[in-house]
Amino acid sequence: MPTYAAPGVYVEEMPSAQKSLTPAPTAIAAFVGFTERAPNDDPSDPEGTRPRLVTSWTQFEELYGSFTPGAMLPLSVYGFFQNGGTIAYIVRIPNTEPADAPSTASLPAADRALGSPVHVESLEQGAPLQVVVRTVDADADGPAPFDLDIVGPDGTTIESFTNLTLDDSERNVATVVNAASHTVRVRVDLADAVDLSSLLEVMRPGTYPLVAPAPHPVPVSPKRFAGSESARTGINGLTIADDVTMVIVPDLVTAATRPDGTIDLAMWKAVQTALIGHCERQGNRMAILDAPPGMTPQQVREWRSDVAMYDSAFAAMYYPWIRVENPVGTNGQSEVLIPPSGHIAGVWSRTDDTRGVWKAPANDTIRGCLDVERSITKNEQALLNPIGINCIRPFGTRGIRIWGARTLSSDSDWRYINVRRLFNMVETTILDGTQFAVFEPNDVTLWEGITRTLTAFLGGLWQDGALFGASPEEAFYVKCDAETNPPAVIDEGRLVVEVGIAPVKPAEFVVFRISQHKQLAG
Template structure:
């Protein structure tokens, strides 16, 4: 109470409005995986939870995507044939990119190693430990962990579910490993604990994202890519022609008494003037300083010398056991047409990713546009060409409803005229009447966390009717807003929720003596219309 000791005019502000509950964020994923680097402002940020808002922020702190390598076969008619892709081992960059492309917002990144590291269970468990100390993340993403051994992956998933149960403010989005098409292995390995805090999705997705690559790691082979190879004189040097084999390339050797090698090129014929007994290394040194090489190249095979042999002209033929490949970078200047064609075809190769990153983006979009109480399903995914495996309605029956273990798996399906859709909204506790649906679990998470944080003001306040009234009014106001937006079921407030607090209602005199203030909150959560049944019958003619 104010004390007035000096004559004057005093102003006081009397609070009339009750405390309010601020709704916490519901779709803040935390990605755990391997990155190119982990440096921010010159500081190592490995095994730290770093918040990023855009892909550019991710690249500045964690680098770009790991590079892929390609083997490109060129046909005799100079067209591109088969392309073999060695996909990158680490795909966290692409997962984050896919998340943003599907409407994702702020997220956390926990880098548990670089691209030089192999996958191991201990690193992911360490990442989960780091995540447990963060308050804001609400979704746990383990898309990179699917590359672990099956047993190790399931153990990491169990640890993530245990963290959700302990903190009660987050939810897991799991992927089914690629070779586990019917999810039998996942269902057997995930156990039975804390299943209401996670949801699993299948199959993998063919995205529209392209690979990052270095031109030196794109190898081109085929008769039109390079001419065959002639191994000259005792296997000392190799002459390679990088032009078309249709040019009929030739190599001409003029041997004399001169000690300094020289070269000349006329059309597709390379002339080498060299003295008898000249070391092969000297030929290579002179060739490297020769400016007009054209499409030819000479490489050293060993330390042999050029021995005496008759002068003559030979066609280049393949004397190697395997077909020789040239890199994309080596033909950039000499064969620009083929270079452009290879670049065009390589850019058409698309990345296959687990679905969880795209699903997390769908969660964020649904929460933002409709609310966390709307099931994140029947949502079209962006930057997706389609699932790698088509799932029919018959196939989904066994995934969606599992009478044996009750572990539901949500399907990603492709529909004509609609695109690729998330076609499932169940948690792993698919047979649980209370926690069957993702939207119900996440709605309770949001309300519980928001109410918990807003109730901090009452800690150490008087445990009496005045404080109880403030708590009750604050929570009821919050729930009323959610009910008005359609987040709670019921035609009236009384049908949608209730808040009880007080002596004789939720507390005994002993509870008050022990400093306990107990609030009981009941919610009628809206549930998705998963099965819509239309019943038709004949109406008899009346006139």
């Protein structure tokens, strides 16, 4: 209480006992896998392995490059944004190492008949250098000499050599450069019958980068996928990204494919188990899992039941894989088979935006999907749906749709994806929005303020259709009083609030009971 000593009018600002809660974001994805290159804008993270936020496909390309053979992540991220996603974290896992060979460049002659007679290679393995060729104007008889500069990756000239030639004089480019250069070696290849005396220019001016050899792929173990929370790498590195709600590992197939083309199912299970464990520990996100490719419905059912044996409310699995346009164009193929998880994450985001997180992300089309790996019949889905495998099925003129909305949980309370994600959103919103109560006096005033705050938030969800019930009393309750906070609880410094909500569940089976109505004679 302020102390009033002098007569006058005083104005006091009283803090409101009721706060407003803003729903936590629900459509933020995280992708873990391989990319064309690492971002180069953070010197403290040269390999680009820490989680990085992107908000568009263009921004992804600027940081990580575009589509590239041997990486599913770019295709999945593209499908995510194509289907309505807006925010994603990227966690790059290095899957290549530089080749143990120099960078090279072949410098073209001015006369095309000579081809590229000057060959330059770096002394350092894979050095990112450039060679600049400049023609020197000279009035002397014979071909004009040329200058050659070696330029470093920062654009500065490291070495310069002037008045060079291709003939057998003492200014021959190979003789001069190899005797003095500390960065490159030069070789000249000219046919014995070539007459240079008739040429005015022997080399074509220009800037020519030394091209490093293609990096070698290296095996990526399940431990590399799991990563480290302290090092901010892999799946566990996403611990610092508190707002992530979906996690996808599309390049699991890239790492788990053996040289003979078969899938290492032990590795498949190990990585997906690590992903599920991460999501369960965080408690605010779900794993979107891909079934292994190439399996029939019976095979994927047996794998799910006898090998994988996942049981988690924080994971959902989709089958089969989908076909999309092949942007790389490898082997002349116009389509490529990819895991559906990235596109599914985009549909989840689109559903959250248009309907709300409480709407099951199913019975919706997948943008960019040209076909499925295998068409699933109704009877085949009857084998997969009860064990939590959500099918992707073509429906003719209705398009290719997601035809399932189940988690991998055996607990009927958490059977549906939208129920688990709704609780994730509500729990995160309450956790973040009630921090004001920490260290406040634990009395009736605080209890009533907390009750009003949560009642207003949950009442808004009920009005939006997120909760089941004809009235707010049927949809939810908030209890924070002397019963939940007896003296023993208060003495321990705790404030206990009970919240119960009745989530809406999807109409998974729509049944019409039709009978023949016979009109009785009067």
